[in-house]
Amino acid sequence: xxxxxxxxxxxxxxxxxxxxxxxxxxxxxxxxxxxxxxxxxxxxxxxxxxxxxxxxxxxxxxxxxxxxxxxxxxxxxxxxxxxxxxxxxxxxxxxxxxxxxxxxxxxxxxxxxxxxxxxxxxxxxxxxxxxxxxxxxxxxxxxxxxxxxxxxxxxxxxxxxxxxxxxxxxxxxxxxxxxxxxxxxxxxxxxxxxxxxxxxxxxxxxxxxxxxxxxxxxxxxxxxxxxxxxxxxxx
Numbered sequence: 068x069x070x071x072x073x074x075x076x077x078x079x080x081x082x083x084x085x086x087x088x089x090x091x092x093x094x095x096x097x098x099x100x101x102x103x104x105x106x107x108x109x110x111x112x113x114x115x116x117x118x119x120x121x122x123x124x125x126x127x128x129x130x131x132x133x134x135x136x137x138x139x140x141x142x143x144x145x146x147x148x149x150x151x152x153x154x155x156x157x158x159x160x161x162x163x164x165x166x167x168x169x170x171x172x173x174x175x176x177x178x179x180x181x182x183x184x185x186x187x188x189x190x191x192x193x194x195x196x197x198x199x200x201x202x203x204x205x206x207x208x209x210x211x212x213x214x215x216x217x218x219x220x221x222x223x224x225x226x227x228x229x230x231x232x233x234x235x236x237x238x239x240x241x242x243x244x245x246x247x248x249x250x251x252x253x254x255x256x257x258x259x260x261x262x263x264x265x266x267x268x269x270x271x272x273x274x275x276x277x278x279x280x281x282x283x284x285x286x287x288x289x290x291x292x293x294x295x296x297x298x299x300x301x302x
Contacts, residue, residue: 080270082168083257084137086279090129091254094185097122098232102225112201116192123189126182128286135282137271139169147175168261168269177235184228191221204297 083091097118104115133142146155152172158165165171170178194209194217196202206214243251253259257271 077260079258079260081257081274082139082259082271083253084140084271084274084279085257085276086132086274086283087129087136087140088254088257090125090132093125094122097125098185098228116201116203119189119192122185124287124290126186126189127290128283129182130186131282131286132279135278137273137275138269139271142179145170145175145178146172147179148172152176166261168259174238177231177238181228181231181235184224184231188221188224188228191217191224194218195221204294208297 101115101118101122104111104118132140135141138144146167146169155165155172167174193203193205194214196206196214209217239251250259
């Protein structure tokens, strides 16, 4: 890593807003509980289904927040262009890792992969059942062959998601021991440390909580309407 930034004073500011952090840790908890309730099975499987709904709600809100949220929450500000990814990886191998105030190129790609895999995992679960008692709300909307396909997708995506989670955690641990420690803790307190030579104009000055609350209500309301429509149409 370049040492030139050490000659500059450092500044701390908020990068990750409160809604983003709530969604992040909500998804972390949901993934853990989803695995636990599936593993235990039995009467706990009903909770597995409920957690699946929560995942869909959280990911849906995160997608909307990626459009209307704060600066670093917006997908348009992700640094996942192929050229940036190539140069970032090249600098890592040259031990000249470039610090980003928001997502670095690899983190940008990982964030999108995690969201996509969780969304596919949640949606595919809507079409499957345990063949005994619990049925997804859209199970009766499709043929048995399609439901079987969705079940395979649901099982496969679990392993894909776990692989992404492991890579994500290892990257956070690596940053803690070999890079800027504030990067690892930033998803907890929202704060990052940057050198004074960098522009701090992109620090988040507000979490836009009222906007987030309105968007969350719209997302949950829209999904609730869809849910009741599916349930009524299935009767």
